[in-house]
Amino acid sequence: MRGVLTGVVMLVFMSLVATAARGGGSADKGALLAADLAFAKATAEKGLEGWLSWFAPDAKIFPAGEPVIEGLDAIKAYYAKTGFNPKPLTWKPAFADLAASGDLGYTVGYASWPGTDEKGQKVTRGSKYLTVWKKQADGSWKVAADLGNAAPPKAG
Numbered sequence: 001m002r003g004v005l006t007g008v009v010m011l012v013f014m015s016l017v018a019t020a021a022r023g024g025g026s027a028d029k030g031a032l033l034a035a036d037l038a039f040a041k042a043t044a045e046k047g048l049e050g051w052l053s054w055f056a057p058d059a060k061i062f063p064a065g066e067p068v069i070e071g072l073d074a075i076k077a078y079y080a081k082t083g084f085n086p087k088p089l090t091w092k093p094a095f096a097d098l099a100a101s102g103d104l105g106y107t108v109g110y111a112s113w114p115g116t117d118e119k120g121q122k123v124t125r126g127s128k129y130l131t132v133w134k135k136q137a138d139g140s141w142k143v144a145a146d147l148g149n150a151a152p153p154k155a156g
Contacts (some may be wrong), residue, residue: 047087126153
């Protein structure tokens, strides 16, 4: 009986080690959620500079009605052309998941953006987003792809 118990304990231990090696543990998801929150904080503090500091060199964005914009230099040029200012944008991730390899993941959440409508009235626009993250050689997470679209503002 003791041998069976030892065998079961060893199998459970080996399974946990394999899961940790794949990067699918909750601690890794927590690191990804923390990266998304730090991305939001940097944007709130530094605006476009903070926003762009989280993008990988080969990142992609998906602006509505436009082709995919690929590469950090092209993204910077696109934002300069459009006057994009993400500083008032606020968001919070609701979910994160990782590939078994541990080097790719994504976050999903809701964002809000205060502004004015065509009548000059203050409004808050809502959106939902998906951000794909890629682990860099130094172990940090950077945005590989970012997209969002309109949604009703989310309470809380």
